[in-house]
Amino acid sequence: MKKIFRSATAVLSAFALTFFILVSEVCSLEVHAADDPYTALSKGTTVYNGVDYKSEYNPLFYYLNYGDLRQAFGPDANKLIEHWVLFGKKEKRVANRLIGDSSEFVVPTGDEGVVIIPKTKHDNGGMSYAQEIQARSIAKQIAEAINRAAEESDTSKSSSSSSKSSKSSKSKTKEIKEVEKVAYAAGVVKAYCDLGTYTTEGKIYRTAYGVFIGGEYSCAGSTRALGLILDYLGINWVHKNINQWEDQWCQVIVDGKEGYGDPMISAAGYGKHPNEGGNAKDAVSYAKIRYKFEVATQKPKKTQ
Numbered sequence: 001m002k003k004i005f006r007s008a009t010a011v012l013s014a015f016a017l018t019f020f021i022l023v024s025e026v027c028s029l030e031v032h033a034a035d036d037p038y039t040a041l042s043k044g045t046t047v048y049n050g051v052d053y054k055s056e057y058n059p060l061f062y063y064l065n066y067g068d069l070r071q072a073f074g075p076d077a078n079k080l081i082e083h084w085v086l087f088g089k090k091e092k093r094v095a096n097r098l099i100g101d102s103s104e105f106v107v108p109t110g111d112e113g114v115v116i117i118p119k120t121k122h123d124n125g126g127m128s129y130a131q132e133i134q135a136r137s138i139a140k141q142i143a144e145a146i147n148r149a150a151e152e153s154d155t156s157k158s159s160s161s162s163s164k165s166s167k168s169s170k171s172k173t174k175e176i177k178e179v180e181k182v183a184y185a186a187g188v189v190k191a192y193c194d195l196g197t198y199t200t201e202g203k204i205y206r207t208a209y210g211v212f213i214g215g216e217y218s219c220a221g222s223t224r225a226l227g228l229i230l231d232y233l234g235i236n237w238v239h240k241n242i243n244q245w246e247d248q249w250c251q252v253i254v255d256g257k258e259g260y261g262d263p264m265i266s267a268a269g270y271g272k273h274p275n276e277g278g279n280a281k282d283a284v285s286y287a288k289i290r291y292k293f294e295v296a297t298q299k300p301k302k303t304q
Helices: 002-034 037-041 059-065 067-073 077-088 129-161 166-172 178-194 208-214 219-233 286-292
Strands: 103-108 114-119 237-240 249-254 257-262 267-270
Touching: 037 059, 037 077, 059 067, 059 077, 067 077, 129 178, 129 208, 129 219, 129 286, 178 208, 178 219, 178 249, 178 257, 178 267, 178 286, 208 219, 219 237, 219 249, 249 267
Parallel strands: none
Antiparallel strands: 103 114, 237 249, 249 257, 257 267
């Protein structure tokens, strides 16, 4: 009888330990994903007062479609569904699809006149949920480090200039420009590409996951990888030549102007990409501005 009791106790203890480990892992995953609106809201609630609105409401799309909601509620899925049911439906706000395709940015070209840039939906190239979490984790690290380096640069310049004349301080306290951030990010993505293999076969070469973790890349994958970093930098971008057998890059809006970022050439610039008639000599290269930044990331293990 004692042996049976000990065996039952051992089984129950093992079960309890296993359950605790599984719950701990799930909780840690949820906390990690919640740090990112894209991954958190992809599983956000569509239920309000017991009614499920999933056929006409997507929390991620609603969040991305309206800047006032992002500012008011952030990635709070409960607040978003409440707003849509009580107000959004009456205001005819769109919550079941992205409306970026029908929106346009009108910005200076950097020369004369303006250019109309369509705000298009960005696909992820076919990444799984787990792959996107890992890819976004790296992109977020890079973006945060870029912004931190820019802030530290501004602070150090302001401190050093305080002991000098106002005339000299004006010439040495220039902020790091958005186009320089894009150029640096493009160079970082290119460095990841150089660690991998260029290919147009398989399932991950078109994705940011392939660039950051999988060791496979293409111009499509590098563009999406740069695009993820730009998301976290708050820079609007369009995937040029998406899903076409042509060179691809990010068309961006930087410093209030049209511009581009191309990881394959580790550069960014104002105006048109060289492939569209822009002047390659005016490009801001990673090599020229890398001394302004210092970025470190941790590469996670490959996920199937």
